Amino acid sequence: MTNHSLPDESPEYEPAAASSPVPVGLQLAFFALGFLALIYLDSQAGGFNGKVYEPFDSYEVVQEVQPQLNVDPRFEQGRLAYMTYCFACHQADGGGLAGSYPPLAESDWVNDENPERMLRVIMNGLTGPITVNGEAWNVSAQMPAFGMAISDNEELAALVTFVRGQKEWGNEASEVTAEEVEAVRNETMARGMTPWTEEALREAMEP
Ligand code: HEC
Numbered sequence: 598m599t600n601h602s603l604p605d606e607s608p609e610y611e612p613a614a615a616s617s618p619v620p621v622g623l624q625l626a627f628f629a630l631g632f633l634a635l636i637y638l639d640s641q642a643g644g645f646n647g648k649v650y651e652p653f654d655s656y657e658v659v660q661e662v663q664p665q666l667n668v669d670p671r672f673e674q675g676r677l678a679y680m681t682y683c684f685a686c687h688q689a690d691g692g693g694l695a696g697s698y699p700p701l702a703e704s705d706w707v708n709d710e711n712p713e714r715m716l717r718v719i720m721n722g723l724t725g726p727i728t729v730n731g732e733a734w735n736v737s738a739q740m741p742a743f744g745m746a747i748s749d750n751e752e753l754a755a756l757v758t759f760v761r762g763q764k765e766w767g768n769e770a771s772e773v774t775a776e777e778v779e780a781v782r783n784e785t786m787a788r789g790m791t792p793w794t795e796e797a798l799r800e801a802m803e804p
Contacts (some may be wrong), residue, residue, distance in 0.1 A: 617740040620800025678752055682743055683760070691766040697736055699729045700765035712757055712773045714798055719753065720744035723791030742790040744782065751776040 643649025693700035724739035761770035
């Protein structure tokens with residue numbers, strides 16, 4: 598004969614509330630799972646950087662896939678200096694103002710292989726009749742001296758490099774270094790704010 602009733606169904610066992618602990622093996626298994634989940638999260642969260650998104654897992658990779666703006670910081674420094682010191686007269690497009698300010702765009706003063714004449718003009722200013730691209734300019738305004746205002750050779754080099762290299766204006770002359778600026782600065786220091794004339798420049802630059 599078989600007894601079909603389970604022990605606690607038998608009248609001798611009253612049902613009672615009792616706590617039975619989660620087996621240690623299961624506890625360890627959950628702990629290990631949680632730990633592995635954290636390791637996984639850490640490896641997939643892109644360093645918890647809000648700018649990192651799927652399917653990329655680091656900021657470096659995200660950066661690499663962004664379209665590059667292709668800006669040269671030195672060129673931008675030069676542009677900023679131009680907009681600070683020169684733009685009021687020579688205009689944003691470098692075209693100057695007919696009858697008042699000669700153009701820097703495609704100017705033979707600017708695009709000269711040797712930047713010295715242009716640097717001297719910036720250091721001490723320029724006055725009197727001049728010829729730009731074979732055209733005579735005889736304006737009442739004069740070009741002010743900027744040697745004092747732009748005392749940082751790096752900044753002035755960046756400015757001149759920007760003006761000479763601004764392809765949108767049709768300029769494609771070589772870059773200018775801070776050393777070149779310094780050399781011209783030293784040579785023209787004594788002249789101070791006395792503007793050059795075309796004639797005086799020619800004499801000063803004779804070999
Ligand atoms: C206040 C107005 C004014 C400002 C600002 C000015 N210039 Fe000029 N610039 C002139 C005038 C006027 C002339 C022509 C002078 C002459 O005819 O003797 C000139 C001439 C020149 C020339 C030679 C002629 C040519 O067309 O290439 C260059 C190069 C030049 N400027 C560069 C600059 C640069 C670079 C800056 C900024 C650092 C600057 N200028 C700021 C008024 C200005």
